[in-house]
Amino acid sequence: MSMSSEQAAEYKRHAAELAAEMVEDGMVVGLGTGSTAAFAVAALGRRYREGLRFVGVPTSLATEHQARELGIPLSGFGEHERVDLTIDGADEVQRGTLNLIKGLGGALLREKIVASASDRLVIVADESKLVDGLGEHSLLPVEVTPFGWEATARRLAEVGAHVSPRRSRAGDLFISDGGNLILDCHFEGIDDPAATELAIGSIVGVVESGLFIGMASEAVIAGPTGVARLHVAAQ
Numbered sequence: 001m002s003m004s005s006e007q008a009a010e011y012k013r014h015a016a017e018l019a020a021e022m023v024e025d026g027m028v029v030g031l032g033t034g035s036t037a038a039f040a041v042a043a044l045g046r047r048y049r050e051g052l053r054f055v056g057v058p059t060s061l062a063t064e065h066q067a068r069e070l071g072i073p074l075s076g077f078g079e080h081e082r083v084d085l086t087i088d089g090a091d092e093v094q095r096g097t098l099n100l101i102k103g104l105g106g107a108l109l110r111e112k113i114v115a116s117a118s119d120r121l122v123i124v125a126d127e128s129k130l131v132d133g134l135g136e137h138s139l140l141p142v143e144v145t146p147f148g149w150e151a152t153a154r155r156l157a158e159v160g161a162h163v164s165p166r167r168s169r170a171g172d173l174f175i176s177d178g179g180n181l182i183l184d185c186h187f188e189g190i191d192d193p194a195a196t197e198l199a200i201g202s203i204v205g206v207v208e209s210g211l212f213i214g215m216a217s218e219a220v221i222a223g224p225t226g227v228a229r230l231h232v233a234a235q
């Protein structure tokens, strides 16, 4: 069943606010990117003003800007080896595995660096993001170096992707926070996400793919029947 954008925003806010309650005093908190994560950052800004003490590690320049405006103190990997808890959105969440596609907002590289250093990665989303198989609805964003991107795109096509370089509204090539390009890849379903991630990652010129395999510890999913906390199902 499709949902209106107002309903979707309300579900995103529910999920994000529940996840923001998981932050405890003294934590290093990864601050995700996108419209759902922004609700979590807003809730964390309110909790900081109410006296909760934590530092944030932002996953994009946009989130860094939002957190600064809210007065959340920021930090990075020079000061902290690990992140206690990261709250981030996703473009698709696979039921059971909690494997993810991320990066439609272009922040996948920083998000993946923060996720891989996190003890817990909690995904927040409305229920339209839940899928049985990755690639059902979403393209897979792949971040690549600008030099030779056309050659990298051809190699991606060889592993089964229909590739489109992402463009800005003005029609220029989209540049990520890391100064790279994003190639949006359509696959006819991603049957083996781990194998696909390996195949893409082995292509010279690929910086990272938006496949997040085995990284999420929990997903907080909101919809018309309420908010559910999903964990990785036993295999």
Ligand SMILES: O=C[C@H](O)[C@H](O)[C@H](O)COP(=O)(O)O
Residues within 6 Å of the ligand: 032, 033, 034, 035, 036, 037, 088, 089, 090, 091, 102, 103, 104, 105, 106, 107, 108, 111
């Ligand atoms: O690059 C963007 C991120 O991976 C976002 O977390 C993802 O695109 C989900 O964004 P939203 O919550 O706006 O749907």
